[in-house]
Amino acid sequence: MNIKKSLSIIASICLTCILNVKAQTNIGLDAGITYNKLRFKPVNSNLTLSSKQGYIINLNIDHQLNKWIAVEASPGMLQKNYSLKNTNNIYQDINNTYLQLPISIKFERKLISRLNLSAALGGYYAYWIKSTINGIAPNVFELSSGSEGDELIKVEGIKSQYPFSQRDNRSEFGWTAKIGLNYRILNDLSCSIKGHYYRSLTGQQKQIDELQASRYNETLAATIGIAYSFK
Amino acid sequence: MLATFITLFYSLLQTRINKDLISNFATKSHINKLDFETIPMNKKLRNLNPVPTLFYSIFIFLLTTILGSCKKDTTSDINETRDTFPKIFAQFWDKMNSKYVYWDRETTDWNSVYKQYKPLFDQLSNSDEDKRKAMSYFTQMTSNLIDHHLSITFLEQPLNGSVINPSLARKVKAQGYHGRYNYDYMVKPYLDNGFVSGRGNISNNGELISATSGTINNNILYFHCNFFALKQSYNSTGDNTIKQILNYFFSNLKKTGNPIKGIILDLRNNNGGNIEDLNFLAGKLVPQDHIFGYSRSKTGMGKLDYLPWLESSLKHDPDYSGTVPIMLLGDNFSASLSEIMIIALKSKANLFIGEQTYGATGPLSDPDIFNAGSFNIGTFLSVKTSSVEFKGIDGTFYEGIGITPDISSPFNLQALSAGKDLQLETAINQINKNEH
Structure with a gap:
């Protein structure tokens, strides 16, 4: 599936949701940071994977089914980044950008006047649109002598876009959970703070090789947002 | 969920060590990393006060049920110290798959090699005769790989010191081959x-x-x-x-x-x-x-x-x-x-x-x-x-x-x-x- 197709699907869903505004529908915008971990065990035992921050921005459209339960769609863009580092401290930051559409059932409960607590559970589809690699790499032809006459290999800064191949699984499916606090500023305007959790159930690469270990994204996000209520 | 939420805020409090510290030299460069698993999830769950409402009970039940059924990572769990031939073969195949640099240019289908030779290595015991058979299998598996630095040296008796050199073996068979000459x-x-x-x-x-x-x-x-x-x-x-x-x-x-x-x-x-x-x-x-x-x-x-x-x-x-x-x-x-x-x-x-x-x-x-x-x-x-x-x-x-x-x-x-x-x-x- 190409980017245009993904964008058009997400746009259609947003539009459908907006046009079907009946009863109470809230439309809002959330933005914040992500913190992703790639669940993968490399064959190379000298390599360490670590989690890395990124950003998230998404629309938030929820449609109340009753006083406490709503259906929520949150199309948007987010990063699922991670870092690699070997025992010689040569590292690369892998920045992966996805278009994502989570759909959840949201439960909401009033805590005190104007303040609601919400929790949501659902599934998501994401499309991997871009991957870049930044960091350092050793150059075998760039040498210098150490203080004890030993040979040192110089490293160079690298920054390049990853060329996707047939091996990459650019479509990702998974489940999601969300928890948030909403504060009603005005009758039809509220702000929120939310914590999100996304766990992929499909690997980043197709299972092509024998003994191939799968790579799964596990992403936390914290966002702040604002929403407008249509009644 | 609550635990993951806490993990998130914990992680956000941490800052990455300034990358400017990284030296230009591989042997001197260093970087600190964040560890996603620094807070054990179960321990934090126990420390939280449960909210006595049906709503939260249902939510946490659903979440823990799903968490408990998370798909386990598929990893090639190969122990470094194993010495039976099926394990030696699996380690060799996997390390070649990961550490060999010419896979983008190879004509050898390494997955087919796995399918073809795994059953053969599965049949080998630790006898001297089977060690020789293993060496012949390694020779066949690597015979067409293009890396002309590639060589395999055997370290155990009775093969101790035997070397497979696929590129040299091909050159010796080629037309017009001549031996080394000291000019x-x-x-x-x-x-x-x-x-x-x-x-x-x-x-x-x-x-x-x-x-x-x-x-x-x-x-x-x-x-x-x-x-x-x-x-x-x-x-x-x-x-x-x-x-x-x-x-x-x-x-x-x-x-x-x-x-x-x-x-x-x-x-x-x-x-x-x-x-x-x-x-x-x-x-x-x-x-x-x-x-x-x-x-x-x-x-x-x-x-x-x-x-x-x-x-x-x-x-x-x-x-x-x-x-x-x-x-x-x-x-x-x-x-x-x-x-x-x-x-x-x-x-x-x-x-x-x-x-x-x-x-x-x-x-x-x-x-x-x-x-x-x-x-x-x-x-x-x-x-x-x-x-x-x-x-x-x-x-x-x-x-x-x-x-x-x-x-x-x-x-x-x-x-x-x-x-x-x-x-x-x-x-x-x-x-x-x-x-x-």
Whole structure:
């Protein structure tokens, strides 16, 4: 599936949701940071994977089914980044950008006047649109002598876009959970703070090789947002 | 969910260590990392006060049920210390899959190799006969791999010391193959009186480094060494014949009112060596820095996970003018750094004369730095393979192919037996022709 197709699907869903505004529908915008971990065990035992921050921005459209339960769609863009580092401290930051559409059932409960607590559970589809690699790499032809006459290999800064191949699984499916606090500023305007959790159930690469270990994204996000209520 | 939420805020409180601290050198660079799992999830869940409502109970029940049924990672859980043949095979196959650098260019289907040979290794016991069978399987599995540095050395009895060298095995079977030839004695009669020749104290595969330098007709400067450990030899203490030979060569390069009209760099029967010799020797022969190709290693994540291509450049030594034309002599056994030196020095004025070279252009280096290259499988075998993939400035891959000479001059045993080095003579004639 190409980017245009993904964008058009997400746009259609947003539009459908907006046009079907009946009863109470809230439309809002959330933005914040992500913190992703790639669940993968490399064959190379000298390599360490670590989690890395990124950003998230998404629309938030929820449609109340009753006083406490709503259906929520949150199309948007987010990063699922991670870092690699070997025992010689040569590292690369892998920045992966996805278009994502989570759909959840949201439960909401009033805590005190104007303040609601919400929790949501659902599934998501994401499309991997871009991957870049930044960091350092050793150059075998760039040498210098150490203080004890030993040979040192110089490293160079690298920054390049990853060329996707047939091996990459650019479509990702998974489940999601969300928890948030909403504060009603005005009758039809509220702000929120939310914590999100996304766990992929499909690997980043197709299972092509024998003994191939799968790579799964596990992403936390914290966002702040604002929403407008249509009644 | 609550635990993951807490983990999120905990992680956000942490800041990454300033990357400016990272040095430019691999052996000195360092970076701190965040650890996603620093807060045990179950422990934090126990510390939270549950909210006594049906709503939260249902939500937490649903979440923990799903969390509990999370899909387990599929990983190749291969223990380093296993020594049965099925495990040795699995480790070998997996490490080759991850650490071999030429999978983007290979014609060997490594997955088919797994399917074909796994059942065969599953049948092997630890008997001497089965060890020999294992060696024959390893030979077959790797017979068409293009890495010309690839070799497998067996470390256990009765195979102890046996070596599989797929590229050499193919060359021996090829039409027109000839064995190694030591041109040293053949060249000396062409050199003017006063040439210098001798051995150093550094050895490679049991052979001591040797070098020869002299002039031909008082206006052509000749240099040969049997492998590259020149800078190391130059800087070593004690009886230092190689330093004297290099000083002779370097001083002739630098002479004022230089009568030298051409240089012959004889790389025949030289199978490479220390990469630092590229700039140490060839850097004195060029007038300026220049890029001659690109190299790349791997991220370490998998079979086709590469780092970006980096420029490979030759650094000019400013103490030398580097304007004299060079004739580069090479043969079927000019390999590795010798080939890189030919690629780096070849130009319109600098011609390569002789035979197609060996085709081992991907340097060997520290696999822990490059996330690729040589590895051991327990105490059973040791694999030597390139850590880096190399291509020329125009994108040409030489691995497994070699460099084609500008002027072909095949190996001629008959002429050599008659005391005539036709390749050397072609180089001399070419320099003389250039002068006129």
